[in-house]
């Protein structure tokens with residue numbers, strides 16, 4: 001069983017079990033146990049797998065490099081939000097290392113803002129813009145040594161919620177920084193998941209396995225020899241009409257490790273409310289679909305993302321005959337034996353298409369209409 005990623009305690013209890021449909025070549029497993037640490041109250045997911053399985057999953061997933069050609073408009077807004085938080089801690093000569101830099105969007109923005117000393121580090125491929133705008137180091141997120149770059153600040157945005165062995169990562173981050181140097185971490189704020197249930201269980205997915213409150217992120221910093229400089233709770237642009245609650249912590253590498261015990265049991269209560277709200281939402285979606293479909297049992301699903309994996313894991317979808325999952329950039333060939341493909345020109349015209357998205361449903365509907373497909377289109381219940 002997984003130990004607590006923040007305090008390492010092995011005492012935890014399960015608060016929820018999430019079943020997903022998974023790609024047939026998937027290596028992580030289709031069942032996640034969402035657990036609450038009995039010592040510090042941190043919430044985390046356990047799929048019973050090792051870091052190695054996650055490394056293989058991320059290596060085969062192209063999602064994190066999809067913005068190689070440059071970030072989207074929303075992504076740019078998200079990065080600007082990060083920059084605003086960072087700006088007070090930077091000067092023209094600051095050596096900035098972006099840990100988990102993906103396509104390099106944040107470093108590009110920093111370059112535009114006049115920063116000259118930029119390094120990206122990521123387990124994925126070297127971003128195309130890397131040689132022009134910043135240096136790049138190819139590395140594992142759990143086994144690395146960044147001392148040679150002499151960073152003044154290491155950034156990790158949208159990274160810590162993915163890492164199985166956070167203790168190891170924190171050890172290496174600490175030893176990569178000289179005393180007095182800074183670490184900036186931004187993660188989704190799990191204590192506020194319940195405030196924005198748009199897509200059921202959107203925050204419990206195959207990738208997000210650490211669910212932090214600000215108390216837990218601070219605890220992780222302090223237990224690993226970082227003195228807290230600032231904690232910022234804010235909302236970060238996520239889609240055109242959704243701002244996602246996030247927590248940012250900046251810590252200074254101190255000479256000694258002097259852990260201060262913190263405990264927040266209120267996180268479990270917030271997560272339990274989130275689970276009931278998500279459950280209600282999922283029930284509404286399925287009841288509404290049942291009405292819309294009537295006697296039809298054959299459907300196409302448009303979109304092969306995390307919501308589709310949850311829908312396909314429900315008994316309702318197991319009764320339907322899903323003929324194909326249409327996805328613009330498929331990362332797998334089959335899910336539960338169902339073909340996943342970008343092909344849409346040979347669809348049977350009478351079979352309804354279910355749009356498997358809540359956040360982008362209208363855009364996708366416009367896109368499908370633009371393609372001239374005659375199929376009945378069903379959006380998911382929006383509430």
Ligand SMILES: [Zn+2]
Pocket residue numbers: 004005006007008009037038039040041042
């Ligand atoms: Zn704990």
